[in-house]
Amino acid sequence: MPRDLKLFVVDTGPLITLAAAQSLDYLLYVNVDVVIPDAVLHEATYDAARLGAQDIIEWVKAHRGQIEIAATRTYAIFDAARATIPHLREPDLGERAAVEVIEEPDRLRGDERGLLLCEETAVLRRVVVRDRARIIALSTLDFLRILEAERRIQSADDVFQLAAQAGRWPSRAEKLAAYDNATRAAIQGLVKR
Amino acid sequence: MDAATIFALEAYSRGAMSALELRRRLGGATYGDVLRLLSEAALPLPRAPIAGREEQLERAREWMFPRNAA
Numbered sequence: 001m002p003r004d005l006k007l008f009v010v011d012t013g014p015l016i017t018l019a020a021a022q023s024l025d026y027l028l029y030v031n032v033d034v035v036i037p038d039a040v041l042h043e044a045t046y047d048a049a050r051l052g053a054q055d056i057i058e059w060v061k062a063h064r065g066q067i068e069i070a071a072t073r074t075y076a077i078f079d080a081a082r083a084t085i086p087h088l089r090e091p092d093l094g095e096r097a098a099v100e101v102i103e104e105p106d107r108l109r110g111d112e113r114g115l116l117l118c119e120e121t122a123v124l125r126r127v128v129v130r131d132r133a134r135i136i137a138l139s140t141l142d143f144l145r146i147l148e149a150e151r152r153i154q155s156a157d158d159v160f161q162l163a164a165q166a167g168r169w170p171s172r173a174e175k176l177a178a179y180d181n182a183t184r185a186a187i188q189g190l191v192k193r
Numbered sequence: 194m195d196a197a198t199i200f201a202l203e204a205y206s207r208g209a210m211s212a213l214e215l216r217r218r219l220g221g222a223t224y225g226d227v228l229r230l231l232s233e234a235a236l237p238l239p240r241a242p243i244a245g246r247e248e249q250l251e252r253a254r255e256w257m258f259p260r261n262a263a
Binding site: 012016017020030032044051089113138142146150163 | 212213216217221223224225226228229230231232233237238239240241243249250252253254256257258
């Protein structure tokens, strides 16, 4: 699915915000390859009881042709360590994996360009962007406002409002028990190796 | 919700604290927890200021929608 623009989702914020607003499909309203580092997907979904987790897994499965789950050494090492420390948690796991993916030398080839979608600016501070002319960082709201300006969606602010409202009530997933092992298997199955 | 949590949420909401720092202060909260707590505190999600980034955002729009960009 090679295109000349890639959308890197480099932290969990955009996924959870859009999932909470039932708006994940907006990421597919642009003709780009969507790239999600494996550890970012893990952080967003490791506990099925968390807001948006079930929706994100189902969305990724439904759109495998347009979404690449990028394998990282960061997540591979973390996953291996969990064999002996089952409840291991690393708060900056997704951030480190995102940095690894963005800095891969072959990630942007030829004339390819990248949009980094994130809520967490710390990710970008850690990245040594080799060619700033080819990479632009956008917040979720930036992305939605561009869709609104292009009349692809009605209102960016409405999406944020929906996300905020979703946080006020338990998501339907919160009625479920955590399915850490199932989610782990799902991520392994989704990673493109 | 205790005062320290509200203080941290308010700082995040107005863009004075990163999400990662907030999550650390909340004891390893997920972003979903952050969203829920913001809702409970009736605080809006942070909005990155556009001022100073107009050219960057316009360039992103051109990349995303090359035929329609102004």
